[in-house]
Amino acid sequence: xxxxxxxxxxxxxxxxxxxxxxxxxxxxxxxxxxxxxxxxxxxxxxxxxxxxxxxxxxxxxxxxxxxxxxxxxxxxxxxxxxxxxxxxxxxxxxxxxxxxxxxxxxxxxxxxxxxxxxxxxxxxxxxxxxxxxxxxxxxxxxxxxxxxxxxxxxxxxxxxxxxxxxxxxxxxxxxxxxxxxxxxxxxxxxxxxxxxxxxxxxx
Amino acid sequence: xxxxxxxxxxxxxxxxxxxxxxxxxxxxxxxxxxxxxxxxxxxxxxxxxxxxxxxxxxxxxxxxxxxxxxxxxxxxxxxxxxxxxxxxxxxxxxxxxxxxxxxxxxxxxxxxxxxxxxxxxxxxxxxxxxxxxxxxxxxxxxxxxxxxxxxxxxxxxxxxxxxxxxxxxxxxxxxxxxxxxxxxxxxxxxxxxxxxxxxxxxx
Numbered sequence: 001x002x003x004x005x006x007x008x009x010x011x012x013x014x015x016x017x018x019x020x021x022x023x024x025x026x027x028x029x030x031x032x033x034x035x036x037x038x039x040x041x042x043x044x045x046x047x048x049x050x051x052x053x054x055x056x057x058x059x060x061x062x063x064x065x066x067x068x069x070x071x072x073x074x075x076x077x078x079x080x081x082x083x084x085x086x087x088x089x090x091x092x093x094x095x096x097x098x099x100x101x102x103x104x105x106x107x108x109x110x111x112x113x114x115x116x117x118x119x120x121x122x123x124x125x126x127x128x129x130x131x132x133x134x135x136x137x138x139x140x141x142x143x144x145x146x147x148x149x150x151x152x153x154x155x156x157x158x159x160x161x162x163x164x165x166x167x168x169x170x171x172x173x174x175x176x177x178x179x180x181x182x183x184x185x186x187x188x189x190x191x192x193x194x195x196x197x198x199x200x201x202x203x
Numbered sequence: 204x205x206x207x208x209x210x211x212x213x214x215x216x217x218x219x220x221x222x223x224x225x226x227x228x229x230x231x232x233x234x235x236x237x238x239x240x241x242x243x244x245x246x247x248x249x250x251x252x253x254x255x256x257x258x259x260x261x262x263x264x265x266x267x268x269x270x271x272x273x274x275x276x277x278x279x280x281x282x283x284x285x286x287x288x289x290x291x292x293x294x295x296x297x298x299x300x301x302x303x304x305x306x307x308x309x310x311x312x313x314x315x316x317x318x319x320x321x322x323x324x325x326x327x328x329x330x331x332x333x334x335x336x337x338x339x340x341x342x343x344x345x346x347x348x349x350x351x352x353x354x355x356x357x358x359x360x361x362x363x364x365x366x367x368x369x370x371x372x373x374x375x376x377x378x379x380x381x382x383x384x385x386x387x388x389x390x391x392x393x394x395x396x397x398x399x400x401x402x403x404x405x406x
Binding site: 011124173188192 | 214320323325326327370371372373375376377378379380382383384388391392395396
């Protein structure tokens with residue numbers, strides 16, 4: 001397999017982390033999710049805690065920056081800008097090393113010149129509620145609230161930094177709904193896609 | 204294979220018709236696209252020409268109906284409503300007969316109780332322009348204009364009648380970008396999806 005970068009966008013609670021890990025294991029390539037936070041911290045000088053707390057959240061509106069005191073009017077970078085620059089640099093360094101699976105953080109957009117294979121994972125609300133209830137020990141009502149909140153944050157973050165629409169089919173190469181398609185089949189589809197043409201029929 | 208209804212939404216010029224036909228041939232099941240127009244005409248008493256001319260176009264805004272003289276204020280159905288009712292009935296009759304592939308016309312929404320397998324096909328603008336130039340004998344500029352216009356019409360029509368967002372990934376089971384994924388692979392993915400779990404590894 002040539003160098004292959006697979007980026008995965010995902011709705012909250014759809015199972016993106018599980019699928020991404022298994023995909024990377026199957027292909028025997030590295031997997032990056034929260035690992036990006038550490039690299040971005042090292043590159044920026046900001047604390048891991050700050051970056052983790054503001055992970056995949058957009059906080060750079062002018063008003064927000066003024067209120068939070070993070071905007072300077074002297075042309076210096078805001079903390080948010082330092083965080084985003086470091087994150088982009090971390091993602092580019094990761095991709096430069098070789099094939100990998102990268103979750104979220106607008107990696108598809110940051111790496112657009114490398115033409116990564118761009119996946120988006122969704123699932124029906126019912127499936128996601130069940131997953132989040134079990135995983136985060138929440139009531140169905142609270143799980144639903146969290147899903148809506150997190151999807152809103154991810155969409156706002158993506159739409160701000162990627163200059164494209166989060167979850168819009170034509171922004172990706174393959175979008176899979178994990179309520180109707182098993183994780184195993186989804187992994188097979190992604191592998192089929194990144195391999196040479198028509199390998200499927202020869203497996 | 205159990206009864207399987209596959210609905211295909213598609214961007215203009217993405218290659219939905221070609222893929223749909225080949226998918227139906229591969230599965231040896233009927234394919235419906237413009238054939239729906241004839242059934243809707245027969246069911247409604249409206250002419251084939253009228254339905255074809257207004258195929259996948261929303262014309263039922265109150266203002267439009269008033270201007271066009273198609274709205275009655277006496278509680279009778281407008282021509283647009285008669286057309287849409289007949290189209291929905293035609294789609295339900297088609298689905299009742301057995302497995303099939305249905306293109307566009309909000310079939311995914313009309314048949315939602317049957318839980319069809321919902322596909323959406325996209326392609327990058329460049330790919331679509333090339334296809335439309337060749338197929339419709341247009342300049343690149345005119346092909347691009349037509350693509351934008353037709354996508355807008357399809358989105359408006361879908362969003363009006365399906366009460367959902369056209370081309371939004373989580374509204375479908377599988378969204379495939381045909382600029383990066385071959386038609387052959389896309390067909391294989393759809394067949395994998397509608398077959399029993401994990402058949403892929405046993406083919």
